[in-house]
Amino acid sequence: MSKKRIAILTSGGDAQGMNAAVRSVVRTALDKGAEVYAINEGYQGLVDDGDSIRRMDWDSVGGILQLGGTIIGSARSEAFRTREGRRTAARNLVRAGIDGLIVIGGDGSLTGANLFRAEWRSLISELVDAGEISAEEGAAYPNLSLVGLVGSIDNDFTGTDMTIGTDTALHRITEAVDAITSTAASHQRTFVVKVMGRNCGYLALMGALACGADWVLIPEAPPDVENWQEVLAERLRAGRKAGRRDSIVIIAEGARDREGNYIGSGDVQRALEEQLREEVRVTVLGHVQRGGRPSAFDRTLGTLMGHEAVNTILTATPDDEPVVIGIRNNRMTRLPLMESVRKTQAVAEAIEAKDYEKAMSLRSSSFKDAFQTFKTMVRALPHPVEQGKKRFRIAVLNAGAPSPGMNTAARAAIRLGLDMGHVMLGVHNGFEGLIDGEVEGMDWMSVSGWASRGGSMLGTTRRIPKGRDLYAIARVVEDHHIDALLLIGGWTAYEAAFNMLSSRPNFPSFNIPMICLPASINNNLPGSEFSIGADTALNSIVDAVDKIKQSAVATRRCFVVEVMGHYCGYLGLMGGMATGAERVYLHEEGVRLRDLQLDVEKLLSGFQSGKRLGLMIRNEYANPVYTTEFMCSLFEEEGKDVFDVRPAILGHLQQGGDPSPFDRVQATRLARMCLEYLIDHCDGGSSDSAFIGIQNGKILFHDLRDFDRMIDAEHQRPKEQWWLELKGIASLLAKTRPAG
Numbered sequence: 001m002s003k004k005r006i007a008i009l010t011s012g013g014d015a016q017g018m019n020a021a022v023r024s025v026v027r028t029a030l031d032k033g034a035e036v037y038a039i040n041e042g043y044q045g046l047v048d049d050g051d052s053i054r055r056m057d058w059d060s061v062g063g064i065l066q067l068g069g070t071i072i073g074s075a076r077s078e079a080f081r082t083r084e085g086r087r088t089a090a091r092n093l094v095r096a097g098i099d100g101l102i103v104i105g106g107d108g109s110l111t112g113a114n115l116f117r118a119e120w121r122s123l124i125s126e127l128v129d130a131g132e133i134s135a136e137e138g139a140a141y142p143n144l145s146l147v148g149l150v151g152s153i154d155n156d157f158t159g160t161d162m163t164i165g166t167d168t169a170l171h172r173i174t175e176a177v178d179a180i181t182s183t184a185a186s187h188q189r190t191f192v193v194k195v196m197g198r199n200c201g202y203l204a205l206m207g208a209l210a211c212g213a214d215w216v217l218i219p220e221a222p223p224d225v226e227n228w229q230e231v232l233a234e235r236l237r238a239g240r241k242a243g244r245r246d247s248i249v250i251i252a253e254g255a256r257d258r259e260g261n262y263i264g265s266g267d268v269q270r271a272l273e274e275q276l277r278e279e280v281r282v283t284v285l286g287h288v289q290r291g292g293r294p295s296a297f298d299r300t301l302g303t304l305m306g307h308e309a310v311n312t313i314l315t316a317t318p319d320d321e322p323v324v325i326g327i328r329n330n331r332m333t334r335l336p337l338m339e340s341v342r343k344t345q346a347v348a349e350a351i352e353a354k355d356y357e358k359a360m361s362l363r364s365s366s367f368k369d370a371f372q373t374f375k376t377m378v379r380a381l382p383h384p385v386e387q388g389k390k391r392f393r394i395a396v397l398n399a400g401a402p403s404p405g406m407n408t409a410a411r412a413a414i415r416l417g418l419d420m421g422h423v424m425l426g427v428h429n430g431f432e433g434l435i436d437g438e439v440e441g442m443d444w445m446s447v448s449g450w451a452s453r454g455g456s457m458l459g460t461t462r463r464i465p466k467g468r469d470l471y472a473i474a475r476v477v478e479d480h481h482i483d484a485l486l487l488i489g490g491w492t493a494y495e496a497a498f499n500m501l502s503s504r505p506n507f508p509s510f511n512i513p514m515i516c517l518p519a520s521i522n523n524n525l526p527g528s529e530f531s532i533g534a535d536t537a538l539n540s541i542v543d544a545v546d547k548i549k550q551s552a553v554a555t556r557r558c559f560v561v562e563v564m565g566h567y568c569g570y571l572g573l574m575g576g577m578a579t580g581a582e583r584v585y586l587h588e589e590g591v592r593l594r595d596l597q598l599d600v601e602k603l604l605s606g607f608q609s610g611k612r613l614g615l616m617i618r619n620e621y622a623n624p625v626y627t628t629e630f631m632c633s634l635f636e637e638e639g640k641d642v643f644d645v646r647p648a649i650l651g652h653l654q655q656g657g658d659p660s661p662f663d664r665v666q667a668t669r670l671a672r673m674c675l676e677y678l679i680d681h682c683d684g685g686s687s688d689s690a691f692i693g694i695q696n697g698k699i700l701f702h703d704l705r706d707f708d709r710m711i712d713a714e715h716q717r718p719k720e721q722w723w724l725e726l727k728g729i730a731s732l733l734a735k736t737r738p739a740g
C-alpha cells in the first residue's frame with residue numbers, strides 16, 4: 001500500500017504557536033512513515049493551483065519554533081466559501097495524492113473544513129463526471145480524513161480549555177497593561193484598555209485578573225445594572241480613597257450592556273470623565289496582541305496538539321467523524337468537530353440574544369471560576385468583619401527560594417482577608433523571620449503593585465525550622481495570637497509545615513489550621529500539576545535559549561544549557577520541548593556513559609551533514625558525575641574540528657522576572673481558595689491542615705498528613721509526575737532526522 005499523505009494548512013487570523021504545530025505535524029508524520037505536505041496561504045493556496053502544495057521534510061521545519069505568525073502563510077479565502085472553490089480544492093488534493101488534511105484555524109476555518117469533508121464524495125463524483133480527475137483517481141480517494149486544531153488568540157472555542165495563541169496574546173496584554181499601570185500610577189490617572197475578543201471575554205478577564213485591574217467589561221457578562229457608569233465610577237473612587245494611585249479598566253472588543261448595545265472604549269472614557277471630573281486615557285491594543293514570539297505554553301500546546309492530530313489521522317477509519325484536538329484539564333482530547341463548532345457558535349448566538357446566563361454557562365469552569373475570583377478581588381476593600389463573625393488573625397509567609405507569583409498570591413490573600421474584616425499579618429523573611437518574630441500587620445495599600453512584581457516582597461529564606469526553632473515559633477504564634485497560617489512557597493514551606501504538624505503534641509499553639517500554596521519554579525511539589533512560578537521560569541528559559549541560539553548562527557556549535565529544578569526534570573523537559581532541544585538530560589531518566597557516547601556520535605554526524613547548531617538541555621542534578629562541565633569537555637574533545645561546545649548555565653535568571661499571566665492567574669485563584677479554607681476552619685474550630693493544588697483542572701486540598709506519603713523524600717519530588725508521559729513526544733521531535 002502506498003504511504004499515507006497528509007497535508008497541513010493554517011487559516012484565518014494567525015496565532016502564535018501555529019509554527020510549533022506545523023513542526024510537530026511534519027515531524028510526527030515523517031516519524032510514522034507518512035508523507036507530509038504544507039499548503040501555503042490557507043484555503044486560498046488549496047484553491048489556486050497545485051503550486052502552493054509543498055512536500056515537507058524533517059529540516060524544512062527546523063528553527064521555526066520561536067517564530068511568531070505562521071511560516072506557511074494564512075489567508076481568508078472567499079473562493080473556498082463557494083462550492084466551486086471547494087471542488088477545485090478537492091481536485092488539487094486528489095492530484096497531489098493527499099487524503100488526510102489537518103487544518104489549523106478559528107471557528108470559521110473549521111466550519112469550512114467540516115463542510116469540505118461532508119461534501120467530499122459529491123465533489124469527487126462531480127470532478128469525475130467533468131473529466132477533471134479520472135475514475136480511478138476518484139475511486140482511490142473515497143474519503144478525506146480531517147482533523148482540526150484551534151489556532152485563535154481569542155480562546156473562543158468551546159470544548160478546549162485553551163487555543164493556540166491565547167497565552168501569548170495574554171503575555172502581550174499583561175506587558176502592555178503593566179507598562180500603562182506604572183505611568184498611570186505616577187500621574188494618578190485612569191486608563192481604559194481595549195483588548196481583542198468579539199464573543200469571548202477570556203483575554204480581557206484574565207488580563208484584568210493578572211494585572212490587578214479595577215474593572216472588566218466582557219461580552220458574556222454585561223454589567224448587571226443599568227447605571228453601570230455610575231457604579232463603575234463609584235468603584236474607582238473607592239479604590240482611590242483606599243489609596244490606589246491608578247485605575248485601570250479593561251474592556252473586550254465585544255463588550256456590551258444588558259440591552260445588547262456595544263460599549264466602546266470611548267463610551268467608558270466619556271462616562272468616567274463626566275463622573276470623575278478628570279482626564280481618562282484610552283489605549284487600544286490592537287495587533288500587538290498577535291505579535292512577538294510565542295510563549296513557552298503556546299509552543300508546547302502547538303507541539304502536543306500537532307502530535308495528537310497526526311496520531312488521530314493515522315488511526316482514523318473512513319466512518320470516523322472529523323475531530324478537533326483540544327486540551328482539557330491539562331490532557332489532549334479529541335472532540336467531535338461539528339458539535340464543537342456548533343457549541344462555539346451557540347455562545348455567540350446567546351450573547352446576540354441577550355441570554356447572558358446561557359453564554360456564561362457554556363464557558364469552561366475555569367473561566368467561571370476566574371470571573372468569580374475577579375469579582376471578589378475588585379470588591380476587596382477594607383471592611384469591618386461581618387456581624388456575628390469572629391475576627392481572625394491570619395499570617396502569610398513566603399518560604400523557600402523566591403518564585404515569581406509569590407507576591408501575587410500574598411496580595412490576593414491579604415486583600416481578601418482584609419475585605420472580610422480579618423487581621424492579616426505579614427511574616428518577613430520566611431521561617432527565619434517567624435523565629436525572630438518579624439510579624440507585621442498588613443493593610444490594603446501595603447500590597448499595592450504586588451500583583452505584577454517578581455521576587456518576594458515579604459522576603460523568603462530556605463531555613464526549615466527544627467528543634468529549638470520550633471520553641472521560638474510556638475512563642476511567636478502565641479504572642480501574636482496567630483489563628484491560621486498561609487505558607488506560600490516550595491519544598492521548604494511544605495517540609496516546615498509538616499514538621500510543625502508532626503510536633504503538635506509538644507507545641508499546642510501549632511494546633512491552628514495551616515495551608516501550603518505551591519510556589520516554586522521547580523514544580524516539584526506533591527498534589528499539584530503546577531506550582532506558581534514554573535511557567536514564568538519556563539518563559540525565562542525559552543527567552544534565554546532563543547538568544548543563545550541566535551548568537552550561534554555563523555559557527556558550528558553545540559550548547560549545553562543547564563536549567564534548575566533540583567531533582568525534578570520539569571523545567572528540563574518542558575524547556576527542551578519549547579526550545580526544540582535535541583536532547584534533555586533528566587535525573588528521573590539517569591545519564592549513562594553509553595548515552596553520552598551515542599549523543600556524541602549523533603552530534604558528529606549531524607554537524608558533518610550540514611547542521612549548524614546543537615542544543616542539549618541538562619537538569620542541574622541530572623547526574624553528580626556527568627556534570628555540565630564534564631559533558632562540555634567530552635563533547636568538545638570528541639567534536640574536535642567538527643564543532644565546538646559552550647556551556648550556558650542559566651542560573652538565577654530563572655527565579656527572577658515578573659510573573660507570567662498564567663502564574664498570576666493561578667496564584668490569585670489558589671490564594672482565594674486557601675484563604676477560604678483557613679477561614680472556614682477557623683470558624684469551625686478545626687485545626688486540619690492541607691496543601692492545595694491543581695489536578696486535572698480542579699483545585700484540590702490534600703491533607704497535610706499525607707505529605708510524606710506522596711513524596712520521594714530523598715530527591716525532593718512527588719512520587720508521581722504527570723509530565724513524564726510527555727518524554728516520548730519530546731524525544732521524537734528532537735531527533736535530528738528520522739531513522740531510515
Ligand code: ATP
Nearest residue numbers: 012013043076077080081105106107108109112152
Ligand atoms: P479567527 O476568527 O480566529 O480569525 P477563523 O478561522 O474563524 O479565524 P474566518 O475568517 O472565519 O477565520 O475563516 C477563515 C477562512 O475559512 C475563510 O476565509 C474561508 O476561506 C474559510 N471559511 C470560513 N467559514 C466558512 C464556511 N462557512 N464555509 C466555507 N469556508 C469557510
Ligand code: MG
Nearest residue numbers: 012106107108
Ligand atoms: Mg472566527
